[in-house]
Amino acid sequence: MNQVEFINGKTRVYGIVGDPIEQVRSPEMVTWEMQKRQNNAVLIPMHVARDEFDSVMPDIMRIQNLDGLIFTIPFKARAIALAKTLGPQASQIGAINALKKNSNGDWSGEIFDGVGCVEAFKRRGIPIHDKRLQLIGLGGAGSAICVAMAYEKPKLMRLFDINPLTTERMVKMVNTISPQTIVEVGAPHADGIDILLNASPVGMLSDSRLPLAVETLKNGLVVFDAIVMPENTPLLTLAIDCGCEVVRGREMMLGQISKIVDYFFAP
């Protein structure tokens, strides 16, 4: 029949908006998840120039069969202005990475970076509630992970970021979301910790550093790294050598994709 099977006139369109765009993985991964669930939908890359974002996005959102958008660098904070209503985590963090058109035509936004991390732990059957967490890095992904983890009501969250003002802001946020959680601040360590989470860029690509000063990690510690490339960061390599259970950045990405597709297609 000289035709592809994955797109037709009835296909609902989703996009990932970024600048640059070529490095994104959502088109192949989110489209796979949507089509696996029998949705006639695709997610396309949308390269929007950063100085044109505010002027062109409202008109792009007028495409009648465009039902949702994902935002990546550098648009997560600016995209919040496109949402008429916000989910709880987007309100707290002040950024969104997913925007969906509701049945009444209004657009709602939420951020799923942290939700994806929590989902990765759930899929592994690793509980967070009542556990003691060390979180390193409170930037874009780190602050989202901090908020999502706080909703799980851990016993203790020890926070570290190179920017003390960011750290202070996240301490207040954890106190608001989960008053029962003990919050500590200071140089990162793994003593008395159940789950060690790196959301800093230390260890990315060819960076051979560890994000905290340790020579060994105790068996029984769970170690997570938000970094996707390399798959085994220096921190995860050490953790594996020490017999720790590790959760990878790719699992967070898959968890996030699943949660975003849930959000897009929720009634």
Add this chain to the structure above:
Amino acid sequence: MNQVEFINGKTRVYGIVGDPIEQVRSPEMVTWEMQKRQNNAVLIPMHVARDEFDSVMPDIMRIQNLDGLIFTIPFKARAIALAKTLGPQASQIGAINALKKNSNGDWSGEIFDGVGCVEAFKRRGIPIHDKRLQLIGLGGAGSAICVAMAYEKPKLMRLFDINPLTTERMVKMVNTISPQTIVEVGAPHADGIDILLNASPVGMLSDSRLPLAVETLKNGLVVFDAIVMPENTPLLTLAIDCGCEVVRGREMMLGQISKIVDYFFAP
């Protein structure tokens, strides 16, 4: 790997713009043609409301990885305003159905309905040059077929449309494009004709009428019908019964798709 193979961050995006959009066949057929040629590209449906077309299209065209658009009902005439430069047939007809971004960022437009019809004849090895044609219907598709056929310099073109002003306009156009072609006007017939072309809607869907008053057609006549549904219109059914060679609307559509993809990816 939990990912589809047909789209990623580097995919170039094309769209078909119409209102309504669900009935279009270009997404599956043009995407097939592009991917068959090893282009990392997809063509998505874009439903733009008719009263928003003029305001939103310029911003949609700011998507940096959007390289081309096809226009369908009701936008072929209005879309011409989006093109900085026009191909020869678009200039003559005053409408476009394809718009492409050039390497300098400017957009060029052309209309391929007629080109697709000529391409269908070429693929069949049926010559048009020096032949005697009867063309019935000079609306959107018909005027485009008229212009494209005139470029092939037939010996005679006999034109009929229910609107005499339209017919008069097309007579002038054929005279301009091919001064050597004899142009006749009047009720359609097949006497002394080599190729009979129907571009009127008569015979579409459940319409059982013929577009001209005949009871038989002479063997050796070539009969074309631009109608896609049904595949065998009353005219084509009669032609087949009379032993004529027939060319179908679907062949014109395939010819057009091929020519549009050539245009999109021409250096």
